[in-house]
Amino acid sequence: MSWTLDQFLQALRLLGSLDADVYRAVAVSLGVASASTVLAAAAGLPLGLTLGLARFRGKRLLTTVLHALMAVPTVLIGLVFYAVLSRQGLLGGWRLLYTRSAIVLGQCVLALPLVTALAHAATEGLDPRVRRTARTLGAGRWRTARTLLSEGRRSYLAAGVAAFGRVFGEVGISMMLGGNIRAYTRTVTTAIALETAKGEVALGLALGIVLMVVALGMNLVFLRLHGRGDRT
């Protein structure tokens, strides 16, 4: 008990003396997670919208597959991309392995099914009259999509927030595709893994606190976006 308490107290004390390496890891985490969230949302929102509106054979099967894909473990995504991005691999010439871009790629794939499934659910949850009314008023396809996105903005934003949370907290992809290179691909989560392996429990806990504080901060930003959406 006293040991555990001691580690937590030490972690709190360490928060006051975090060095530049920690801030760099926070910056890397934020950078790659934001990039992959934006890219996954750019692809996943239209996909989910289409899936929610379109009617075609095999739609239920596709939806089921999509939901299953949400369970793909990060270590498997990391492994597949390792096989592809290694110099020996299919896209070895791109020289992406052990770069931040490689992490972004892997995290995109991790977040895409989540964004698509949530956007799909959000679209199906919309009042069908919105679409019909828009069409009746002569809105084209793009205009209708924009209307629907605007109408369901809370849910679509929530899909993005969920995706950000998923990629910001993952460690498998960052470790396998980033390589945990100090000041370059070391994220907060891989730093926690490293400190844990070194037995630096208090420092690992301190990094965990930093991670949660940053996640909270990002969600407050999202909440603000959310609030602005309400006023119009």
Place this chain on the structure above:
Amino acid sequence: MRSIAYALVVIGGLLAAVLGFSCGEAPPPPEGLGTIRLATTTSTENSGLLDKLLPPFEARFGAEVHVISVGTGRALALARNGDADVVLVHAPAAETAFVEAGHGAGRRAVMVNDFVLLGPAEDPAGAAKAESAADALAAVAKAGATFASRGDDSGTHKKERALWAEAGIQPAGAWYLEVGQGMGATLLLADEKRAYCLSDRGTYLAMRDKIHLAVRFEGTPVLRNPYSIIAVNPARHPDVNYAGAMALIGWVTSPEGQAIIGGFRVGGQVLFHPTAVPDAATGPAAKGTSPQAAPPLAAPDAP
């Protein structure tokens, strides 16, 4: 609608910032050796040695060294695939095979420390009384005492398997735990399980104050643990940073690099003894060695 526009502007700005940041991938310094990918073992990075050894090199040669720390087996596999420019590892047999198969060029001996058999204070297997390292392991197996193995094809794991083979034992059973993690994590697990464990002395010393395990067997020549540095063969992988790799090899085997290695201490203890330059071994390293930290120094085993 305006809110959506606002969100788009924010997201667009974020995207632009992130793209700017992502596209700055591995920027090679305008002059200098560029980015050098060093695949190495957890023991060299976890101990903190590379934090002392690399920054002066990077400053002087305008290089950026990206350290990827994994087990020796994986480090060599990365190098084989051209995913690293240079490796710093400790598994002489595997290194020889690596070079003979044409994957590496310019192997140099760098430093040596030694392996120690750690165990709980009670020493239930009586490993401390063994005649040789293999005997000590045999005693652990015979007593059915818990043993934590790296199980990850690292240099330490390779050495451990060689010792089991020497003892004529195929370790298996509930007492034999294959951890599959780095040295530090394995030590922590062994400590929790009150298990025996083969460790390099560097990691043990670096973590000594966090664990209760103590050295149960040490000091025979078979436990010597030499580290070598090898450049990836540029004939196999034309786009590796061969010049950078050779410069790094030059640095760690130079008198300056060797002096940094020999002068590196954790808790007042010398962790690695330089072996590349004969004089460096009798320099700062030899002065500060405590009797416990001195490994059996045989001739450097450079090829």
